[in-house]
Amino acid sequence: MEIEQVVAEDESFQQLLTERLRAFNDTHSVHHRAIRNADVPVVQFKVEQNGEVIAGLFGSVYWGWFDLDRLWVDSAHTGTGLGSRLLEAGEREAIALGATRVKLTTFSFQARTFYERFGYEVAGVLRDYPPGSDYFMMTKQLTDD
Numbered sequence: 001m002e003i004e005q006v007v008a009e010d011e012s013f014q015q016l017l018t019e020r021l022r023a024f025n026d027t028h029s030v031h032h033r034a035i036r037n038a039d040v041p042v043v044q045f046k047v048e049q050n051g052e053v054i055a056g057l058f059g060s061v062y063w064g065w066f067d068l069d070r071l072w073v074d075s076a077h078t079g080t081g082l083g084s085r086l087l088e089a090g091e092r093e094a095i096a097l098g099a100t101r102v103k104l105t106t107f108s109f110q111a112r113t114f115y116e117r118f119g120y121e122v123a124g125v126l127r128d129y130p131p132g133s134d135y136f137m138m139t140k141q142l143t144d145d
Contacts, residue, residue, distance in 0.1 A: 035062050041097045043068075043090050047082060055082050057090045059104075066094030066142065068104040071111070083111075087118060091142055100143045108134040115140075 006013060025032040040062050047055040054077050059068040068090060073083045094102060104120070106112050112122070119140050126135040 031063055038062070043093045043097070045086055045089050045093075047086070055086055057086045059090060059094065059102075061094050061097040061099045064098065064100050066091065066097075066099035066102040068094075068102055071104075083114065084118075087115075095142050100141070102140045102142055103137065104139075105135065105137050108136070112136055112138070 022032070022036070026036060027033075040060050043057065043059045043061065043066065045057045046053055055073040056070070057068070057072075058070045059066055061067070071083065071086060071090070073086070091102065102120075103123070104115065106115065115138050120138040121140065122136050123139045124137040129135045
């Protein structure tokens with residue numbers, strides 16, 4: 001067997017790897033198998049001003065977790081409480097959808113201290129990723145299980 005480097009991006013090859021990994025996960029994890037064809041509820045909030053989006057939040061709820069994927073506030077509106085209100089609204093909606101915990105990732109130059117003010121704890125760190133920064137996975141218990 002020879003290892004061949006794929007030089008050009010090959011979407012069909014990437015899809016093959018995804019399919020094979022999913023098949024493996026489905027075989028070994030009832031949770032992966034159950035979620036594969038399920039309707040995963042999403043949590044989305046946006047704030048507009050004069051027809052422009054100035055803030056928003058997006059995530060999804062599965063396995064009892066709120067996977068908070070994106071929370072963004074335009075720099076002209078940071079420090080106004082808008083991010084806090086969005087986070088609280090997202091958490092409330094996630095709880096209504098069955099989440100008991102939340103996870104997110106953030107870089108050291110982003111919002112770690114913001115999330116810590118709301119009870120989030122660092123669950124893991126990649127140091128110097130990217131160089132000169134750190135990458136944090138954070139979690140929070142939303143409700144008693």
